[in-house]
Amino acid sequence: MGKDLESPYRNGKPDWASLYRARCDEVSPARPIFTGDVFTGLQLAGRTGSVKSRSVMVVQHPCSMRSDGVKLSWQILVAEVSTRRLLDEPEWQGNVNLMPLPELLPDKTSQARNQAADFDALYTVSPDRLVNRVACLSPFGVNLHLQRWVHYNSRVVVPTTDFQEQSSAFYEEADLIEEWCDELGDSDVQAATAACVGWLRKPVSGSTLQEMLKDPQARSTVRRAMREEIKTRRAD
Numbered sequence: 001m002g003k004d005l006e007s008p009y010r011n012g013k014p015d016w017a018s019l020y021r022a023r024c025d026e027v028s029p030a031r032p033i034f035t036g037d038v039f040t041g042l043q044l045a046g047r048t049g050s051v052k053s054r055s056v057m058v059v060q061h062p063c064s065m066r067s068d069g070v071k072l073s074w075q076i077l078v079a080e081v082s083t084r085r086l087l088d089e090p091e092w093q094g095n096v097n098l099m100p101l102p103e104l105l106p107d108k109t110s111q112a113r114n115q116a117a118d119f120d121a122l123y124t125v126s127p128d129r130l131v132n133r134v135a136c137l138s139p140f141g142v143n144l145h146l147q148r149w150v151h152y153n154s155r156v157v158v159p160t161t162d163f164q165e166q167s168s169a170f171y172e173e174a175d176l177i178e179e180w181c182d183e184l185g186d187s188d189v190q191a192a193t194a195a196c197v198g199w200l201r202k203p204v205s206g207s208t209l210q211e212m213l214k215d216p217q218a219r220s221t222v223r224r225a226m227r228e229e230i231k232t233r234r235a236d
Contacts, residue, residue, distance in 0.1 A: 005151060006144060006160050007092035008102075014089075016103040019141035024107060027133050030181030030189050032174045033072065034062050035167075036137035036145045038081055038104065039130045044123055046080075055081040055134075056125070057099065057117040059149060062170050070194045072127035080121035083112045096152050099145045104135055117145075119152045139164060139171050169213040173200065176213075176226055183230045199229060 008015050022028070040055045056078035058065075065073055079099070087100050099117040106113060137145060143160035146167070151157055177196045186192035200210040200222075209225065212218040 003157060005093055005096070005157055006147060007089060008140075008144070009089040009092070012089065014086075014102065019101070019138060019144065020104075021136040021138045021141070023104065023135045027136055028178055028182060029133075030192070031136060031178040032062070032193060033058060033065065033076075033127070033130060033133075034136060034142070034171070034174050035060060036099075036142045037130075037133055038101065038117075038135040039078075039133050041132045042125060042129050044080070044125075047121070055115070056123065056130075057081050057101070057145075058130070059117075059119075059122070061146075061167070062174070070190070070197050074126060075124040076127055076130065078123050078125055078130075079117040079119050080123065081115050081117045084114060084116035085111065086114050096148065099148050101135070119149065139168065142167065142171065168216070172213050172219055172222075173210065176200070176223065180226065180230065184233060196226075199226075 008018050022031075035058055037058045038055060039058075040053070042054050042056055043051055044054045044056075045051045046054070059077045059079050065076055067073060081101065081104075084098065084100065086102050087095060092100070097119045099119070101115045101117065103113055104115045140160065143163040146163045147158055147160050177193050180196040181189055181192040184192060186195075197210075200213075201208050204212070209222045212222050
């Protein structure tokens, strides 16, 4: 186990962009909801009971959110996201109740561009409320979030490389589903997602393409096969 919590600082300089896969207009509506996704505009009661529009970040692992790999559970665990000042490098070792999200909203010029998810402010929400997605984390961002979430709950520091080994296949699958939906242009994203997952689960040489995603050496083969499948479906 590592001793220190990791951060997006490299040689003393921050690399905030390394935390994100997409922000604001970059976010594709076809991407499956994933750990670390940030949503805005949820009417939720705070600590004092006052209801107002709040932002949240998905805390759960993608598998624990879905019973069948496609349909989301009736309730999703999220943490409130709100404006926070930037943390310097040593401060990333503390503030263990937070997942800092610096430059989450890069188009803003106010302090609101820098936010953080608060593990002390948790909610469960129905998935139909997760509509206005403003950010998806990168693999490193997801792993950093998981490291801080596990440390918050256990005070154990697990290296992000361990989370990468465990979660990379699920991230790869989300990438493939997003590409499938975008390329086939189906307006019914849930149906297109189900079709992609069904195709990934087809038996192949005693396994499935979905299982093959767990082997980094086989992922390019799955991607190539999927792109051929998309060409075939377009032609039909």
